[in-house]
Structures are given as C-alpha cells and as structure tokens.
Amino acid sequence: MALPQAKHDATEARLEGLTRLPGGAWLSAAQDAALGRFGAMGLPGRRDEYWRFTDPATLNAATAPSAALMTITDEAPIFGDIDRVRLVFVDGVFDAAASDDPDLAGVEIERLAEAGKTDIHWSRDVYGVLEARGQTPVRRPFAALNTAFAQDGVLIRVTGKAARPVHLVYLHESETSDAILHHCIKVEQGAELTVLENGPGAARFNKVMEVDIADGGAFHHIRAQGRDHERRAMTHVFARLGEESLFKSFTMTANGVLTRNEAVIEFTGDNASAHVAGAAMGDGDFHHDDTVFITHDAVNCESRQVFKKVLRNGATGVFQGKILVRPGAQKTDGYQMSQALLLDENAQFLAKPELEIHADDVACSHGSTSGAIDEEALFYLRARGVPRAEAIDMLTLAFLAEAIQEIGDEAIRDEIHTRLEAWLMRRRG
Amino acid sequence: MLEIKNLHVKLEEEDKAILKGVDLTVEAGKVHAIMGPNGSGKSTLSYVLSGKNGYEVTDGSATLLGHDLLAMDPEERAAAGLFLAFQYPVEIPGVGNMTFLRTAVNAQRKARGEEEMSSAEFLKTVRQKARELEIDADMLKRPVNTGFSGGEKKRNEILQMAMLAPKMCILDETDSGLDVDAMKLVAQGVNALRDAGRGFLVITHYQRLLNHIQPDVVHIMSEGRIIKTGGPELALEVEENGYADLKAEVA
Ligand SMILES: Nc1ncnc2c1ncn2[C@@H]1O[C@H](COP(=O)(O)OP(=O)(O)O)[C@@H](O)[C@H]1O
Ligand SMILES: [Mg+2]
Numbered sequence: 001m002a003l004p005q006a007k008h009d010a011t012e013a014r015l016e017g018l019t020r021l022p023g024g025a026w027l028s029a030a031q032d033a034a035l036g037r038f039g040a041m042g043l044p045g046r047r048d049e050y051w052r053f054t055d056p057a058t059l060n061a062a063t064a065p066s067a068a069l070m071t072i073t074d075e076a077p078i079f080g081d082i083d084r085v086r087l088v089f090v091d092g093v094f095d096a097a098a099s100d101d102p103d104l105a106g107v108e109i110e111r112l113a114e115a116g117k118t119d120i121h122w123s124r125d126v127y128g129v130l131e132a133r134g135q136t137p138v139r140r141p142f143a144a145l146n147t148a149f150a151q152d153g154v155l156i157r158v159t160g161k162a163a164r165p166v167h168l169v170y171l172h173e174s175e176t177s178d179a180i181l182h183h184c185i186k187v188e189q190g191a192e193l194t195v196l197e198n199g200p201g202a203a204r205f206n207k208v209m210e211v212d213i214a215d216g217g218a219f220h221h222i223r224a225q226g227r228d229h230e231r232r233a234m235t236h237v238f239a240r241l242g243e244e245s246l247f248k249s250f251t252m253t254a255n256g257v258l259t260r261n262e263a264v265i266e267f268t269g270d271n272a273s274a275h276v277a278g279a280a281m282g283d284g285d286f287h288h289d290d291t292v293f294i295t296h297d298a299v300n301c302e303s304r305q306v307f308k309k310v311l312r313n314g315a316t317g318v319f320q321g322k323i324l325v326r327p328g329a330q331k332t333d334g335y336q337m338s339q340a341l342l343l344d345e346n347a348q349f350l351a352k353p354e355l356e357i358h359a360d361d362v363a364c365s366h367g368s369t370s371g372a373i374d375e376e377a378l379f380y381l382r383a384r385g386v387p388r389a390e391a392i393d394m395l396t397l398a399f400l401a402e403a404i405q406e407i408g409d410e411a412i413r414d415e416i417h418t419r420l421e422a423w424l425m426r427r428r429g
Numbered sequence: 430m431l432e433i434k435n436l437h438v439k440l441e442e443e444d445k446a447i448l449k450g451v452d453l454t455v456e457a458g459k460v461h462a463i464m465g466p467n468g469s470g471k472s473t474l475s476y477v478l479s480g481k482n483g484y485e486v487t488d489g490s491a492t493l494l495g496h497d498l499l500a501m502d503p504e505e506r507a508a509a510g511l512f513l514a515f516q517y518p519v520e521i522p523g524v525g526n527m528t529f530l531r532t533a534v535n536a537q538r539k540a541r542g543e544e545e546m547s548s549a550e551f552l553k554t555v556r557q558k559a560r561e562l563e564i565d566a567d568m569l570k571r572p573v574n575t576g577f578s579g580g581e582k583k584r585n586e587i588l589q590m591a592m593l594a595p596k597m598c599i600l601d602e603t604d605s606g607l608d609v610d611a612m613k614l615v616a617q618g619v620n621a622l623r624d625a626g627r628g629f630l631v632i633t634h635y636q637r638l639l640n641h642i643q644p645d646v647v648h649i650m651s652e653g654r655i656i657k658t659g660g661p662e663l664a665l666e667v668e669e670n671g672y673a674d675l676k677a678e679v680a
C-alpha cells in the first residue's frame with residue numbers, strides 16, 4: 001500500500017541523513033527487511049491510535065532538535081558501588097578506552113559494528129526478528145528505522161549465570177547528536193544476566209533492545225534515564241520469553257522534554273513471568289510516555305505492570321498499556337497498574353489501559369488513577385513538625401515506593417531510592 | 430502555657446459556626462480534661478490549635494507560651510512545642526514508621542536551632558520508649574499506621590509524643606477503641622510525661638480514661654462552648670447523670 005504523498009515525503013526526508021552500518025550477510029539482510037517494514041509504515045502521525053497523546057514531530061524531524069548539555073559535577077555516578085562491566089557509548093558511539101574489558105564468565109559481549117561484518121552470527125535469529133514480531137498488531141516505525149540504521153550496539157550471549165551486571169553508559173557530549181543504538185541479548189537455557197543502563201545518550205536517542213530468553217533463563221534490567229532537560233528519547237524493549245523464564249525491567253526517569261519507552265513482551269513458553277515497572281518524575285517541560293504491550297500466548301504465565309509518575313508545573317505523563325491474552329493462554333495472571341501524582345493543576349496524566357482476552361480461565365486486572373497529594377497525610381506529617389516541602393517529598397517517595405519495590409536486587413533498589421530522593425531534594429533547593 | 434480566649438471558629442467552606450467563644454487556660458504542670466457530647470466541637474478545637482486547613486477563626490486568640498499559635502504553620506506550632514494525638518491517626522503507606530519518627534524529631538530540632546539527634550541515640554531512645562508501650566520492632570518498621578489496629582494506632586501516637594517531648598500535649602479521644610489493658614498502657618505513657626513544665630489537654634467522651642490519668646481541671650463542652658468547669662468530681666457527675674442534665678442546668 002502506498003503512503004500518502006506528504007507522509008511519503010516526510011519519510012524520505014527522515015531517511016536522507018541516515019547511513020547504514022556496513023555489514024556482512026546477516027546484518028544486511030536484517031537491514032533490508034527493516035527498511036521494507038519502515039517504508040510500508042512511514043512515520044507516525046497524531047492520528048495514529050498510539051500517538052494521540054505524544055506528538056512525534058521532533059522524532060519525525062529530519063534533523064535532531066539540539067539539546068543543551070547538562071554537566072553534573074555534584075554527584076557520584078549511579079550504580080558506582082556495584083561491581084559491574086561498564087560499556088560506554090558517547091552520543092551513540094562506543095568508547096573502548098572509557099569502557100571495561102568485556103571479560104565476564106558465561107557471557108559473550110561483542111560490538112554490533114564489529115560482529116555485524118561477519119556473514120553468520122547467532123544474533124541473526126534475534127536482530128530485527130523480535131522487533132518484526134512486535135510490529136503487529138501495533139506499528140512501531142521507530143523500531144524498524146532503528147533496525148535498518150543502527151550505528152552500533154552490543155550483542156550479548158549469556159550461557160551461564162553472570163557474576164556481574166553489564167552496565168551500558170550513555171553519555172551525551174554533542175548538542176546536536178542523533179544516535180541510534182541497537183542491542184541484542186540472548187539468554188540461553190538456565191542462564192541469567194542483569195543489564196544496567198543510564199545516561200541521556202544523545203540529543204535525540206533511538207534505542208532498541210531485543211531480549212530473547214530461552215527456557216529457564218532470567219533477565220533483569222534496571223535503567224536510569226538521563227537528567228538532561230532537553231534530550232529526547234525513543235526506546236523499545238522487545239522481549240520473548242521461553243518456558244519458566246523471568247524478565248524484569250525497571251526504569252527511573254527524571255527530566256527530559258520527551259521520553260517514550262515502549263516495552264513489547266511476548267510469552268511463548270509456559271510458566272514464565274514478566275514484570276515491567278517505572279517511576280518517572282517530571283517538572284515543567286517534561287513529557288513521559290510508557291507504552292506497553294504484553295502478549296500471552298502460553299499457559300500459566302504471569303505479567304505485571306506497575307507505573308508511577310509524579311508530575312508538576314505542566315509536566316505530562318502518558319501510559320498506554322495492553323494485555324493481550326491469545327486463545328489457549330489459560331491460567332494467565334495479568335496485572336496492570338498506572339498511577340499519577342499530580343502536584344499541581346497544570347500537570348496532566350493521560351492513560352489508555354487495555355485488556356483483550358480470548359481465553360476463559362484467566363485472571364487479569366487493571367487500574368489507572370491520578371490524584372493530588374493526600375491532604376490528611378500532609379497535615380499529619382506537618383503536625384509532627386515536618387516542613388511542608390519536605391512532607392510533600394516524603395509522600396512523593398512513598399507514592400513511588402510501589403514501583404521501586406519491583407526491583408529485585410536490594411542494593412539497586414536502595415540506589416534508585418536514594419537517587420529519587422536526591423532529585424527531590426535538589427528541586428526543593 | 431496554652432491560652433485560648435473567646436475563640437470563634439467557622440467552617441471555611443460553609444457558614445457554619447462550630448466554636449462559639451471558647452475560653453480556656455492550661456497552666457504548665459497541669460492536666461485539663463475536656464468532656465462533651467459528640468459533635469460539640471472538641472476535635473475542631475484540637476484541629477484549629479494545631480493548624481488544620483478548612484477552618485476559619487472569626488474571633489479570639491490562642492497562644493502557646495505567649496506565641497500567637499494561629500499565625501503559625503502547623504510545623505511551626507509543632508516545633509514550638511504543641512502536640513496533638515489524633516482521634517483518627519492517619520495511615521501513610523510507603524513511609525516507614527521509623528523514618529517518619531526520625532524525620533519529625535530532627536525537623537523539630539532543626540527548626541529550634543538545636544543539634545540533630547544521632548542515629549545511635551535515636552535508635553536507643555525509640556527502642557526503649559517503644560518497649561514501654563509494648564510496640565514491637567515490626568510495628569516500627571511498618572509504614573506509618575498502615576494496617577495497625579485501633580489500639581496500635583493510639584499507642585503509636587503516644588510513642589510519637591514521647592519521642593517529640595512536646596510542651597503542650599493535646600490528646601483527642603485517645604481512649605476510644607481501646608480495651609482496658611491498652612488504655613492502661615496509654616495512660617502510663619501519658620503519666621510518665623507529666624512534669625512541671627508540661628501541660629495536657631485530654632479530650633474524652635467518657636470518664637473512664639480519667640481514672641487512669643487524673644485531671645486537675647475538668648471542662649464540659651457543649652455546642653461550641655465550655656459550659657462548666659470544675660474539679661475531677663465533675664467527670665464523675667457526667668458519668669452518672671449524662672450530659673443532658675448538665676445542659677439543662679446551664680440553660
Ligand atoms: N470539616 C468539617 N466539615 C463539616 N462539618 C464539620 C467539619 N468539622 C467539624 N464539623 C462539624 O462540627 C461539629 C463539631 O465536630 P467535632 O469537632 O468533630 O466534634 P467532637 O469532636 O466534639 O465530636 C459537628 O457538627 C461536625 O459535624
Ligand atoms: Mg471528636
């Protein structure tokens with residue numbers, strides 16, 4: 001089907017500045033296929049069902065709107081106390097000198113820019129494959145664009161229980177950078193890995209992570225999205241879960257004029273669990289969108305979505321979450337919760353929670369709320385001597401606690417809690 | 430200590446007068462009790478003194494050690510030494526009881542220009558006071574009042590009072606919902622704090638709490654006014670004859 005002329009032109013313009021990563025047979029084939037998908041879809045518009053609440057204009061623009069750099073000198077780097085393998089990308093380009101030696105027992109780590117040159121590679125079965133599966137029933141044009149034009153990324157194959165997490169650090173050093181990164185992670189049977197991510201990445205950052213988890217595998221993902229005010233990020237996580245596998249993902253976001261995080265999760269094996277959670281804090285010119293799609297296509301799987309947003313001074317939060325239970329996916333346990341705490345009247349929360357169930361023996365629940373601070377609780381704290389601003393922060397952290405609680409590792413949970421507390425304290429001045 | 434003069438209060442949202450000229454002075458070292466039927470304005474008085482929103486003072490004054498209470502924010506009143514044990518303590522999911530207590534203690538100290546309490550000292554003090562009130566470690570760890578029984582909530586109020594060591598303590602129906610044993614614990618907690626520099630205003634509907642906390646002065650409140658003031662014997666009189674007789678007598 002041909003695109004309308006205007007959309008066609010915009011799509012052409014968007015592609016103009018992009019170059020493909022030179023690759024061997026497997027990568028070229030994946031890029032070709034993705035370009036085909038993207039060409040057929042074109043760029044998203046406000047009238048697309050899942051772009052009503054988030055304006056894609058700056059993501060569609062031929063060049064990235066510039067984003068001022070934010071130098072933070074007054075705080076220790078996040079996850080700094082955790083023994084980990086650090087891999088650093090500067091504006092989307094791998095920085096070997098700044099990175100650790102990727103030497104981790106049971107884990108093979110390669111650069112996409114290197115491994116892409118080979119003709120045969122394991123990631124042929126993952127790269128662009130999970131993304132393509134995630135294109136129906138909802139289109140995700142920026143993910144296809146990413147597969148076709150990613151400039152770098154890591155390909156990680158996990159065959160054992162990794163002793164240390166892999167930490168992907170995304171630095172932003174150029175005001176006009178337009179980065180596209182694509183990671184593939186293959187967790188083999190019974191293997192386990194934790195991936196940490198943080199940093200703004202670029203002025204405009206398009207990132208895809210495909211995670212393929214074999215039977216009995218486990219994958220943990222904790223992400224802290226950069227504090228840059230003006231950055232824009234469009235991210236996708238695609239996950240496919242085998243039997244008795246576990247997928248856990250938590251994202252903390254503070255600041256950013258535009259963030260859209262999509263999580264597309266598919267259960268293909270029985271008795272698996274997937275938990276996605278997020279805690280977002282926005283002040284002023286902040287737009288944060290969580291778009292989640294979970295497909296249950298196996299028996300006795302559990303999925304959980306817990307998203308919390310604290311918004312003030314005109315900040316906007318969006319949640320679009322769907323649980324799809326395919327015929328035969330009996331004993332599905334699906335839970336979805338999205339809540340916003342609106343600290344003033346200018347903040348807004350737009351939610352589109354959806355359930356589509358084609359099996360009869362399932363337990364699915366969802367709830368979405370937005371509300372102001374609890375005045376009774378606020379008075380109680382103040383009556384005990386806690387100043388108003390501090391009391392509001394305590395209640396804000398308490399509100400986010402349920403999402404933070406979704407992080408399995410206690411040290412990381414404490415770290416995230418401390419960061420959120422620090423962010424609130426800086427705001428308080 | 431606490432001086433209330435001709436206090437008139439109405440609801441902010443509607444034209445409904447609730448306190449219609451309350452006069453009351455609590456001296457340091459004394460325990461005053463306020464008794465009165467439901468709806469007479471006892472809780473309203475305690476809320477207005479501690480600074481809750483929703484009420485408008487249309488006349489009169491209230492001072493604590495000479496400071497104009499009504500001009501202060503709730504947190505300033507607390508730092509100045511005012512404490513209200515709530516009739517209905519608020520549940521705050523997500524805020525740990527210990528964190529809350531420590532934050533409150535140190536916020537008050539900071540406001541008064543005093544040094545913060547060290548973690549070690551805080552822990553030692555809180556454990557000891559919790560033990561006296563039979564509050565176990567689990568209750569200290571749990572979120573503030575969340576899932577607490579009625580009695581646990583009231584004991585938790587007294588624990589906060591003990592930790593904050595306020596100058597003027599107002600207890601609003603701290604006895605309601607307590608069995609005899611819990612009431613004794615609460616009364617012990619209050620009695621332990623009685624000293625020459627501290628004033629108490631004990632609000633209660635029934636006389637029984639006053640068997641355990643001996644008041645110096647008893648006031649009867651009805652329809653927004655103190656209609657009678659006397660000694661401890663007044664409480665017994667109410668217990669025997671109810672409020673109706675008293676009201677008739679005054680009218
Ligand atoms: N926030 C409020 N909104 C509406 N009515 C109120 C409010 N606070 C108090 N009142 C009314 O004021 C009167 C006194 O209430 P209260 O102070 O709770 O009495 P008491 O504690 O003596 O039982 C009652 O008639 C009550 O309904
Ligand atoms: Mg009352």
